[in-house]
Amino acid sequence: MHLEKLVTLLKPFDRQRLKRLKEFIQSPYFGIAPGCVFLLTRLVKLHPAFPISKMNPQYIGRSIPRLSTVGKQTNAASHLLKAIELFIAQEEWQKDTTVVARYTLRGFKQMQLDEYFDKHFKKQMKLISEKREQDFDMFYERHLLTELSLNTFSARLNRTAQNNLMPVLQTLDEFCALKKLRYLCEALNRQQVLGTVYNNQHISTILKILEPYTNPHNTYVYLFVNVYRMMEETTYPESSIYYGLLKQFIEKQKNETPSPALCEAADYALNNCLRWYNKGYEEAGTEYLWWIEWKRKNNLLFENEKLMPVTFRNIISIAVISKLSAAEIENLINTYAPHLPLEQHDTYLAFAKGLYNYSAKKYKQAIRFLLQAQAKEEVVFNCIIRQWHFKCLYKYDPNDTDALLVNLHSFEKYLLRNKAALHNRFELYRLFTQYALLLIKHPAHTLNEPLKDLQEQKYFPAKLWLLQQFTAKNKKPVHIAHR
Numbered sequence: 001m002h003l004e005k006l007v008t009l010l011k012p013f014d015r016q017r018l019k020r021l022k023e024f025i026q027s028p029y030f031g032i033a034p035g036c037v038f039l040l041t042r043l044v045k046l047h048p049a050f051p052i053s054k055m056n057p058q059y060i061g062r063s064i065p066r067l068s069t070v071g072k073q074t075n076a077a078s079h080l081l082k083a084i085e086l087f088i089a090q091e092e093w094q095k096d097t098t099v100v101a102r103y104t105l106r107g108f109k110q111m112q113l114d115e116y117f118d119k120h121f122k123k124q125m126k127l128i129s130e131k132r133e134q135d136f137d138m139f140y141e142r143h144l145l146t147e148l149s150l151n152t153f154s155a156r157l158n159r160t161a162q163n164n165l166m167p168v169l170q171t172l173d174e175f176c177a178l179k180k181l182r183y184l185c186e187a188l189n190r191q192q193v194l195g196t197v198y199n200n201q202h203i204s205t206i207l208k209i210l211e212p213y214t215n216p217h218n219t220y221v222y223l224f225v226n227v228y229r230m231m232e233e234t235t236y237p238e239s240s241i242y243y244g245l246l247k248q249f250i251e252k253q254k255n256e257t258p259s260p261a262l263c264e265a266a267d268y269a270l271n272n273c274l275r276w277y278n279k280g281y282e283e284a285g286t287e288y289l290w291w292i293e294w295k296r297k298n299n300l301l302f303e304n305e306k307l308m309p310v311t312f313r314n315i316i317s318i319a320v321i322s323k324l325s326a327a328e329i330e331n332l333i334n335t336y337a338p339h340l341p342l343e344q345h346d347t348y349l350a351f352a353k354g355l356y357n358y359s360a361k362k363y364k365q366a367i368r369f370l371l372q373a374q375a376k377e378e379v380v381f382n383c384i385i386r387q388w389h390f391k392c393l394y395k396y397d398p399n400d401t402d403a404l405l406v407n408l409h410s411f412e413k414y415l416l417r418n419k420a421a422l423h424n425r426f427e428l429y430r431l432f433t434q435y436a437l438l439l440i441k442h443p444a445h446t447l448n449e450p451l452k453d454l455q456e457q458k459y460f461p462a463k464l465w466l467l468q469q470f471t472a473k474n475k476k477p478v479h480i481a482h483r
Contacts, residue, residue, distance in 0.1 A: 002057055002070075003043075006077045007050045009084055010043060017091075018044055024087045025080075032083050035076035038064045098128065098141045105148060121149055135220040135261060136178045143171035177209040181224055188231050189268060192275060200232070216249060223249070223265040231268065236276050236284070243272060243287075250294075258298050266291060266300070277318065280459035285318035296335075307339035309348050313381070316352045319359075326360040347373050351385060358388065363396035379421045383429050386411045387462055390436060394469065404440050408433050428460040435466050439473065447474040 001007060013021065025032050025040050042063055046054055053059070061068040067076055093099060101124045108117040128142050147168045184200060191198035207214075207228075213221040223246065230242035246269050250262055258266070270291040276284035292315055295301040301311075315336060319329050333352045340348050350372035357366035370389045375381040390407050393400070412433050419426045435457075438450040451470045457463065 001050070001052060002055050002060070003073065003077045006043070006081055006084075007055070009081065011048055011050070013047070018047060020091070021084065021087055024090070025083055030083070030086070033076070033079055035064075035067055035072065036080040036083055039067060039073070039076045039080055098124075098138075101127075102141065102144060102148070105145065109148065117149075121145065136175060136182065138220075139171070139175040139178050143168070143175045146171045173209055174213075177206045178221060178224075181206050181210065181228060185224055185228050185231065185268065188228065189271060192231065193271070203228070203232075219259070220261045223261055227265050227268045230272055236279070236281050239272065239276065243269060247287075247290075258300065263300055266294065270295070274314065280463065282322060282464070285322045288318055289315065289322070302339055305339060306341055307336055309340060309344045312336050312340055312348055313351065313384070316355050317384070320355045324359070326356060329356050329359050347375060351388075354385075354388060354392070358392055358395070361395075363392045366392045367396065379418045380425060382414065382418075383411075383422070383425070384461075386414065387429070387432060391462070391465060394436075394439075398440075398469075398473075401440055405437075408437055408440070431457065431460045432462050432466070435463075439466060439469055444473050444475065 010018075022040065022044065024030065025037055039060075042060065043050070057070045057073055060073055067073045101120070105117055105120055105124065108114075108120065125142065125145060128138055128145075131138055150165060150168055180202070184198075184203065184206070187196070187198045188200070190196045207225060210221050210225060214225045216222050226242045226245050226249075230239050230246060233239035233242070246265060250258075250266060250269075253262060270288060273284045273288035273291060277288055292301065292311070301307065315332055316329065319332055324332075333349070333356060337345070337349050337352060350369045354366045354369035354373065357363070357369060367389065370385055370392065373385050375385060386407075390404070390411065393404055393407055397403070412430075415422065415426060415429055415433070422429065435450070435454050438454075442450060447470055451467075451474060454463070454467060454470060
């Protein structure tokens, strides 16, 4: 299409923005060539369809005599493109009132209007200090304004002891500390989830710099200092102290739309719950479900009305292990399954129905649904399905040793085939098959030794379930401890 770049740029404009663009282009202040004005006026009439028949050079040439040739039209279009880009930048610039105020102050300084500068500087600094969302953009803005007030020609004329640069350095340190803290939170999260490199050698200095702002009145700093402390703790009770402060703060914001800072902190809190749940703390699973519901109520859980399949899997698995009622689990499935991506819907729904029937003690139906769950190349999910399949078989008939042994043998071969893909999870699932085999083979009166060994073993998926089955078979109470 003729003038395709220009058409592409104009198509997303709505009626109001087009009107503002025309006013911008027609303003003599910007010195835009008349040919651009004529061309835009013509194109606005064709917006948004831009029929090809009316976009050919001959038609435009007849409509705009001063743009009679392809060369003139192309030249006008190039200048108009630059003008539209300037308009877009101008609109975005005007949205950020803090930036506009800073440039106004800079203008006052350049014109040596010191009285105007001082008045507006104090007003702007007060506005910034009163903003509840003291994120690093606000810290940066405060630093830039401080720098502007102390590092200009007029300021340099004031050669006295009062004209020192320490406020500039202090505000720079505060901005850098908050920015780095935010990145350290994400770096620590990735290290815990993915095993990436993480170094926190400067964290004590960072927290010391931010200490004056670490209170509920400075939302952003307060949230992310507690996020970092929550994640860095190596024990569940210590981590729970900072987790509790986060949850308590976020719970109080009941009648407000969650800010970006609250949303980000909530994601870290949810991931922290999952982290400790995966280490064997089942109470963290209950907290995970609380955050899921919080996100749903605040329209933060779905992206384009779709739910990540792994999130759906976690919701249902945790609900079952946390011993929610069958009715509650069914409600969770009905609420979240419709939001699964179409290509993964059937597999994850079959998995969820399998777990629902397990919770309802309908083990035969549960087995049938788990067999329908085909995770294809998702090795970890396949291991989860196989583990639940064994649980159902055992609960259905613990005396059918032949079927149970065949199931475990198949599971072990699958683990060996996919050892590389499982990485460190291989050993965790191998422990499950190892103790499940002992559960099947050992008579009740010989379970004391393997039971003691299982109690002392590190946590792995379904360890607590195995302890419960050993206990039931051994007819003795078992103290279940976290390791």
